[in-house]
Amino acid sequence: MDLRKLLKPRSVAIVGASEKAGFGGDTTRNYLKFSKNLDHLYFVNPGRDEIFGRRSYHSLLEIEEDVDLVILCTPQKTIIPLLQDAARKKCGGAVVFASGYSETGEEGRIRQEELVEEANRLGIAVMGPNCAGFANFIDGIFAYAFLVEERDRSGNIGMVSQSGQIVLGGLDSSVMGFSHVISSGNSCNVKVEDYLEFLVEDDDTKVVAAYIEGVTKPAQLAATFQKAAQKKKPVVILKIGRSGKSQELAASHTGSLSGADKVLRAIFKRYGVIEAGDLEELMGIANAFSWLAELPRGKRCVFMNVSGGEAGVTADLSEEYKIPLADYKPETREYLQTLVPVYGSVNNPFDMTAEIGYNVPVMCKAIRAISADDQVDAICIAYTITPEVWDVTMFRMVQAVSIVREEPGIKPIFWIPFIEHSRHPESARMLKEAGVPLLPCGRYGFSILHQVLEFAAFKYEKIEAAIPDCHPAQSYGMSEFESLSFLEKQGVPIPPQAVAASHEEAIQAAKTLGYPLSVKIHSADIQHKSDVGGVKLNIQNDEELCRAFDEIMENCSKHAPGARLSGVLLKPMLKPGVEMIIGVNNDRDFGPMIMVGMGGVFVELFKDVQLAPAPLTQKQAEKMIQELRAYPLLNGYRGNPVCDKEALADLLVRISEMAARNKNVIKELDINPVFVTEDGVAIADALLLVYGDEKER
């Protein structure tokens, strides 16, 4: 859908314009106060001839020229007739503030469907319903319903939010500058994915910030994220739904289903989309990118403090937020030592002492020397900026930063204050002009610095998403033998196996496989083989094999009456190793997601799993394994042999490719366990769930 008439209209009509408080009046006042050009603005109100000294039309149809955008401040029941009028004025966009739609239950949901149908028929892109509107600071269009303080908010952050209040939060922030802010509300025929795509493509937007509750166009979302990753344009998203309670609230708020939360987070990670945990983080991260002159080339940071105590706090926080501390080259250290008093010591975090912090030329020298060190990627000044300059050290440090940033080759600089404050406006302005983000205080600042450094270091590997074409309702499970055979045919390495329906077949198979063997019931109807006595391990010879065969058949006849017994499955006993599990779950939005974790209690108790969309590159697979907290167990833990991690990564890649190829076939795959040893990997058991009707196999 074309959003140009909606977001960049040439002519605008406010329907329900008014001088009174409320949606109509507040929108009118906001528009007059904050918009750049009022030449093609029209007020419509059947009861008024004039509003704030401007002509008021009694109907859209009275307006002489065509109208690109209508802003409807009127109640729900008036909306469809107004859209019909608007269409006759060649309107292509509408903002609908009215509530009473999908957020109110079944009846409202039906009303919203009617609205979507009519808007589509008329070719009008609708923002809302149940939204707060938008502001386009590039073209100067302020179609937003909540009153805000008067001040320049133009900049390069594009923000879209399913909550109008959260847009207001952004507008309330004293530091943020926007290209566009959009309150998408219930997302009728224009979805949050459409706005995201617009903002990612928009050249006036340097960084995209979004608050989302759910996803309705997964393929478009993935494609938009991919586009952003390729352009290296940062996208920051606050997605509620980490807790069950917030998932519940999202459903009742804008009627969206939050979907599988973990899946969406894995998608974010794939494309380097930055996740924010709350509003302050959302805004702080967006603002960091907005102000930052250029991205750091690496993650190694030098922190500069003017207090031993604050340097200590900085050390603790930089470790907590995984910000690597740069090691100075010896010549840098020696030079800095000449700048501090004799008792001072050059460290990182670097307690500069007042000798440096208080002295603009010396501070400039220190920053230049640190910046010239090729072991340093970024500099962060950690010092509180107070609302007024009573502590001159602060202002001198700001001046020094401002001076050096004019010079070529200076590395990116960040600033983190220690306490929450409004900041001294002149200092903030100087830092902004110098391209030095003034981050929020303390933990927020360190967390945001970490996120910016991670984004800068992120390398997107292009890989096609495997979004399924269909979502069949029915599925059925395969037996272990069938599951393993399926994997094998798809190029996934599996240990040798054979099925046998008689003693003779079993003995014959044992000749090829070699003892010792494991023997399990072969039946598509029995999932939990041990529970029905269907497993015998460590079988050493023909005699034990025949006995095992008989006992298994007898046990299963008794404990699983009615199950079709097709004989037994024979496999050589595997060399035990570190037990891992690998799973595939075909998400209805984003397709097959691959999961890896350490077997046993690790997965369940410590939630130590990694999840990513299939397919994977070798590097992505390696990273998933390395990011497991139990990774040291694979890597020569306590004198154990180092496991063949490359083989494990390779197995993950093959499974992921198989899952992507079979995105319309495989519903679930559970490989549990796979043994990893110094010699390689061995899948011990697998269960496959495939789409389709079992009766039609």
Place this chain on the structure above:
Amino acid sequence: MDLRKLLKPRSVAIVGASEKAGFGGDTTRNYLKFSKNLDHLYFVNPGRDEIFGRRSYHSLLEIEEDVDLVILCTPQKTIIPLLQDAARKKCGGAVVFASGYSETGEEGRIRQEELVEEANRLGIAVMGPNCAGFANFIDGIFAYAFLVEERDRSGNIGMVSQSGQIVLGGLDSSVMGFSHVISSGNSCNVKVEDYLEFLVEDDDTKVVAAYIEGVTKPAQLAATFQKAAQKKKPVVILKIGRSGKSQELAASHTGSLSGADKVLRAIFKRYGVIEAGDLEELMGIANAFSWLAELPRGKRCVFMNVSGGEAGVTADLSEEYKIPLADYKPETREYLQTLVPVYGSVNNPFDMTAEIGYNVPVMCKAIRAISADDQVDAICIAYTITPEVWDVTMFRMVQAVSIVREEPGIKPIFWIPFIEHSRHPESARMLKEAGVPLLPCGRYGFSILHQVLEFAAFKYEKIEAAIPDCHPAQSYGMSEFESLSFLEKQGVPIPPQAVAASHEEAIQAAKTLGYPLSVKIHSADIQHKSDVGGVKLNIQNDEELCRAFDEIMENCSKHAPGARLSGVLLKPMLKPGVEMIIGVNNDRDFGPMIMVGMGGVFVELFKDVQLAPAPLTQKQAEKMIQELRAYPLLNGYRGNPVCDKEALADLLVRISEMAARNKNVIKELDINPVFVTEDGVAIADALLLVYGDEKER
């Protein structure tokens, strides 16, 4: 040491008083500007007759009356002669700003020792050296060297810090009100523990906040914490040293050793001392207690929002910060439903909609109803307070809160904004007057609310600390048999065991113990018995026993040549269960610390251990076990039997009591593993390290 002349002086002399910038001038200006009573203030400067229009004395000895406190703004080499003069004026306290002491290395350390000696000889309590001074807002004495903005800072927070800059951070905060702020610097003959004790005892101080780098008087610290716990006076501490880097910095900053960081955190926990992670948390927590009208009776919270989006964020953050959401009683829910529009739903977090938030009387009704619900312990409004009132909802909500707080029986109310800001001063004032803490934004606010609720719920169980009287340099290890026998004599239950030096003794012992048995080498010289072939398990009969005996003796002669072999240790095979480890480590400051964790990789990889000072009460032991992340494994995980956790807690208590009794005897104890089953606990192995010279046994 008596601190009254230092912190509450009747007469004060500033030595080195001046009109120029620098320590002397800034201190003089600060004193004149912020102190209440200048009647007994004297300036001393040998080169001046008048300073800021007041007489300047050329020497302390010229002053007519006695001087309680001298503030020395002069360099290091003048300090001891000035203290000697001061002593002749019956001085009892001195503030020493000068640096050049223990923070500068060995020579400085010696200078500081001389200072301590002289100050003690003269009976003068010295603040510093290398400090920034103090302010006593109760008596109006401002002996602080850094300039600050002019504003009323009096209140009920008592703050002490080893960093002067961090005191300045507190003074910079726009919300905090203090009884005392103290920059302790290098802590010469008055330690941070002395100031803490003063503040805990001081009736003008409602909450104590401290920044500390190290501990030098552990017994006094523990006693002070105990006093605070008994008075239920909150103590909030920011202690750097979580990272190795910050431990290093602390050593070079004020010359203090940070000690065993984890031990100190366990001590905090024992006494309900609240730990802050950075400055904003330190100040935010202190300020929450400072403003709060009364402590909540429990932890169940209702959150009130005016936005679905913000309610979702609130839900996620309340889960993340472990704040239990209250369930309304049905009548509360029904009543609230009458206050919201039809489409609104009553939930927690409660999106009140503008119908309530915008309407003062209705908002009052909602708060009253929620407050009257006995399933609710506290209320938290989560809404941004902007610097100006352009969003009237905000101000109306503040008004409503302010009105209801006047009424009897209203539960404690907190306020968390979503973004960092300076706050509308009038709203902040109204909330402070109403006893409603205005917390810092977002994550900080939720984390602080959690800490306040935890403190309110904390019940201190009085128990005597076991701080050792001596720290012997030598120690030696006991054999497993000796270790277990020691435990048994001390009332710790251990499984039956016997030692045997011959086949005959072994067979005899087996008769009593019963097969199957484990057989291990009995030698004080062999710690890792398996490594030398010194262990045989699951021995079934006399014949196997004799063979095991011979093999073990042979293996150990071969692989541990020279070790004294005293025969073998026999024990019945234990029923396997969940493997735990229990350890004791005798901290040189705080005595025996007891550790419990799940055996194997859990302890090392997931750091899933709990640490506490010995002795423990049964409740404390139970809590330690419950707080293990692997706790579900003991509690009937995946259909396994529920383990006897009471027996495990009882074992912990007995070991802790033994460790406390033997605080001058035991250096270390390592019990690994202890098996926990549904029937109880069984110690499988133990190694004891005791103080003393092995040769003198």
